[in-house]
Amino acid sequence: MCNVTFFPQHFLGLQGMPRRISDYPDAFAGWNIVSSFGSIISVVATGLFLHIVYLQLVGNKNLSRYPWYAPPVFYDYLQILLSRLYTSLEWCLNSPPKVHAFVSLPLSSSFKLFSISTIFVSLCDAPKPWGLYFQDSASPQMEALIELHNDIMFYLFAILFSVGWILLSIIRNFVYPYNKISNKYLNHGTLIELIWTITPALILILIAFPSFKLLYLMDEVTDPNLTVIVEGHQWYWSYQYIDFLNSDDEYIEYDSYLVPESDLTAGSLRMLEVDNRVILPELTHTRFMVTAADVIHSFAVPALSIKCDAYPGRLNQVSVHINREGLFYGQCSEICGILHSSMPIAIQSVSLEKFLLWLNSQ
Numbered sequence: 001m002c003n004v005t006f007f008p009q010h011f012l013g014l015q016g017m018p019r020r021i022s023d024y025p026d027a028f029a030g031w032n033i034v035s036s037f038g039s040i041i042s043v044v045a046t047g048l049f050l051h052i053v054y055l056q057l058v059g060n061k062n063l064s065r066y067p068w069y070a071p072p073v074f075y076d077y078l079q080i081l082l083s084r085l086y087t088s089l090e091w092c093l094n095s096p097p098k099v100h101a102f103v104s105l106p107l108s109s110s111f112k113l114f115s116i117s118t119i120f121v122s123l124c125d126a127p128k129p130w131g132l133y134f135q136d137s138a139s140p141q142m143e144a145l146i147e148l149h150n151d152i153m154f155y156l157f158a159i160l161f162s163v164g165w166i167l168l169s170i171i172r173n174f175v176y177p178y179n180k181i182s183n184k185y186l187n188h189g190t191l192i193e194l195i196w197t198i199t200p201a202l203i204l205i206l207i208a209f210p211s212f213k214l215l216y217l218m219d220e221v222t223d224p225n226l227t228v229i230v231e232g233h234q235w236y237w238s239y240q241y242i243d244f245l246n247s248d249d250e251y252i253e254y255d256s257y258l259v260p261e262s263d264l265t266a267g268s269l270r271m272l273e274v275d276n277r278v279i280l281p282e283l284t285h286t287r288f289m290v291t292a293a294d295v296i297h298s299f300a301v302p303a304l305s306i307k308c309d310a311y312p313g314r315l316n317q318v319s320v321h322i323n324r325e326g327l328f329y330g331q332c333s334e335i336c337g338i339l340h341s342s343m344p345i346a347i348q349s350v351s352l353e354k355f356l357l358w359l360n361s362q
């Protein structure tokens with residue numbers, strides 16, 4: 001039950017869902033539904049557990065003879081279900097594929113079982129429905145973060161399997177009806193206690209080294225070629241390009257609001273699309289100076305590994321080097337009031353020529 005409730009939250013976190021939002025982009029809905037079912041199941045299970053405890057303690061009712069008995073899983077049915085879940089083109093072709101397999105350009109959709117409403121062209125730089133992993137990275141920092149995550153997951157799986165193995169062998173070897181005197185030798189073991197105290201400490205140190213290295217590396221702001229001032233407001237972002245003046249000799253600046261559901265055009269993302277995007281050149285060291293006008297906000301774009309708190313009366317800075325063209329979505333990630341979920345961020349990375357053209361038009 002805990003897994004059903006919290007594991008989807010893990011995937012949602014990887015996909016970039018901020019905490020404490022009242023309404024979320026549609027891509028996040030799928031796993032949230034699973035999570036809701038999980039929480040309902042765990043409430044029911046807690047009730048059942050208390051009921052069983054009551055039966056045993058008050059009603060004096062004993063356990064059945066085979067407490068670990070589980071009915072067999074229907075393997076064939078599971079296999080059929082799995083092989084139907086293909087999500088990419090190669091799985092819908094025969095093997096070996098024909099030379100001209102498609103008459104028109106095929107559009108890939110994700111997770112056919114549930115998402116009839118979300119058959120879009122696959123987006124790389126926004127959360128995906130039923131996404132399990134990070135959004136595609138577009139900056140060196142994000143590459144490093146993903147690598148750190150995978151490194152730590154290695155230890156996590158090692159721990160999961162060793163603890164799981166211990167649990168299973170305890171269940172197998174020390175169940176009452178099969179092993180009546182198994183408690184006889186369960187006393188103390190100085191050596192094993194030393195091992196299980198020191199090993200976790202060593203693992204923590206192993207994790208800490210790459211983690212701190214990356215932390216300090218990401219704090220570094222390398223010689224920026226371009227500075228953008230980001231100001232969080234209740235409930236929109238405003239941007240200022242302080243390196244450039246427009247024809248009236250003023251800084252280029254504009255506000256960026258959420259596009260409401262009624263004004264969305266086909267294909268744009270609900271709760272993520274804005275009226276004025278941040279336009280940045282690719283392959284350029286850019287610095288964001290982040291601040292806020294009223295309350296604390298947080299400027300966050302998962303694909304670029306940006307997450308920077310915006311405080312009133314204080315300038316924070318974060319540097320980013322976008323390594324390809326693309327459209328990157330993020331959301332305010334610090335609860336800032338009733339419309340916290342309605343102040344998304346859209347950063348469009350374009351070639352330098354296009355960026356200059358855009359500057360000229362300002």
Ligand SMILES: [Cu+2]
Pocket residue numbers: 232233296297298332333334335336340343
């Ligand atoms: Cu905010």
